[in-house]
Amino acid sequence: MTESPKTATLTVHGDTYELPVHSPTAGPDVIDIRKLYGQAGVFTYDPGFTSTASCDSTITYIDGEKGELLHRGYPIDQLAEKSHFLEVCYLLLYGELPAAKDLETFETTITRHTMLHEQMQYFYRGFRRDAHPMAIMVGVVGAMSAFYHDSTDISDPRQREVASHRLIAKMPTIAAWAYKYHTGQPFVYPRNDLDYASNFLRMCFSVPAEDYEVNPILSRAMDRIFTLHADHEQNASTSTVRLASSSGANPFACIAAGIACLWGPAHGGANQACLEMLEEIGSVDRIPEYIARAKDKNDPFRLMGFGHRVYKNFDPRAKVMKQSADEVLDLLGIEDNPKLQVAKELEREALEDPYFTEKKLFPNVDFYSGIILEAMGFPTSMFTPIFALSRTVGWVSQWKEMIADPQNKIGRPRQLYLGETLRDYVDIENR
Secondary structure, three states: OOOOOEEEEEEEOOEEEEEEEEOOOOOOOEEOOOOHHHHHOOOOOOHHHOOOOOOOOOOEEEEOOOOEEEEOOEEHHHHHHHOOHHHHHHHHHHOOOOOHHHHHHHHHHHHOOOOOOOOHHHHHOOOOOOOOHHHHHHHHHHHHHHOOHHHOOOOOHHHHHHHHHHHHHHHHHHHHHHHHHHHOOOOOOOOOOOOHHHHHHHHHHOEOOEOOOOOHHHHHHHHHHHHHOOOOOOOHHHHHHHHHHOOOOOHHHHHHHHHHHHOOOOOOOHHHHHHHHHHHHOOHHHHHHHHHHHHOOOOOOOOOOEOOOOOOOOOOOHHHHHHHHHHHHHHHOOOOOHHHHHHHHHHHHHHHOHHHHHOOOOEOHHHHHHHHHHHHOOOHHHHHHHHHHHHHHHHHHHHHHHHHOOOOOOOOOOOOOOOOOOOOOOOHHHO
16 A cells, blocks of 8 residues: 555644545545554544444445445446356455366365365264354364364465365355254265355255255355355454454464354344244234334334345345345245245335335345245254355455455554543452
8 A cells, every 4th residue: 555645634632643545446535543643642433443444455345325345346246147156256365257277276176175074073063962053163163273284374375275265165064064963964075076055055955865956046046145145345254354363363263253253143143133023023914014113213123134234225235136035936935934925025015115115225135045045944043154154255365365464463453441540459358
């Protein structure tokens, strides 16, 4: 990053300071305050860091007002329509879409890394049978550093590369085995003749007693879910990965930290919350009641899966996800699933209601992904693990970018201290 000719003037206690202003290739200008404390002796105050750029990056860009999501400059809707997940993985990792030969090599590399170390089976069996799949994933991914010692040295570019490939390749196996353990079924090993999404579906739903054929419509829908969740700029879990990696922690520990952050219901649990809302509504005839509640400012009820914190217009991922949802529901039907019946009717009524359209409360990616995963037969406890599987490539790409950044330094947020000032210790008999 070069020195900017533009500056901002800040006056503190009568003294004036000139702060550099950097202009990005897209988005608002950024005031550089790195030297502010040294010069003026003050910090800035920004709870949640919602107005603070913690890094510079070339990976993903979001314009919430326009409803725009770009990976390396490519719109997410084009990638979801024309590409597939592993090609998007290559793009995020290396900055450009691959040539045919490069993609073939990359796909082969990922496929050859999908097996887990056999001793990791015993690690799974240390969990209680009713353990949440996310609890298992946090533990297993963190434990990878105990099994793959040859890819933990972050100072070695080759080891960083191997760790990146291993995480992307093994996460479907880790997630599928968490699901199998959760349901009490035997683990299913990956197969090298299947694509990424088909392999995951087979590892989740096949059993030794019979053959399992992956439906291409379901495989494509699964691949789109992976693609549409691959990266989302500096969100909470990505920032967690970056903060953990700033200390020099090994990549498996950093990604485990990201998974733990994603587990929070305010971050990765949105599609699960959507399904729980649909279950609460219960039947199509109760939809008007809940729409009326959503409009009532004095009622705490909110329609989950409508609108988005970042996207103030529409979620660019939702259009593609809606197409997949329609294809999956046409294939599997909704006659025997009240939640899916409610979802389809709620979507129709909300899109026709001026209250929601004027406020731009359109169905978002979580609404449709929840519908798809429910229709496929996944329990809601698996929704966030699938999100973590999808987001791994984004975390890894951001981690690699940060490690290679010469400006990288350990994260150390400051605080506005409001506690007691210096006071003397009082012996217990005098308190």
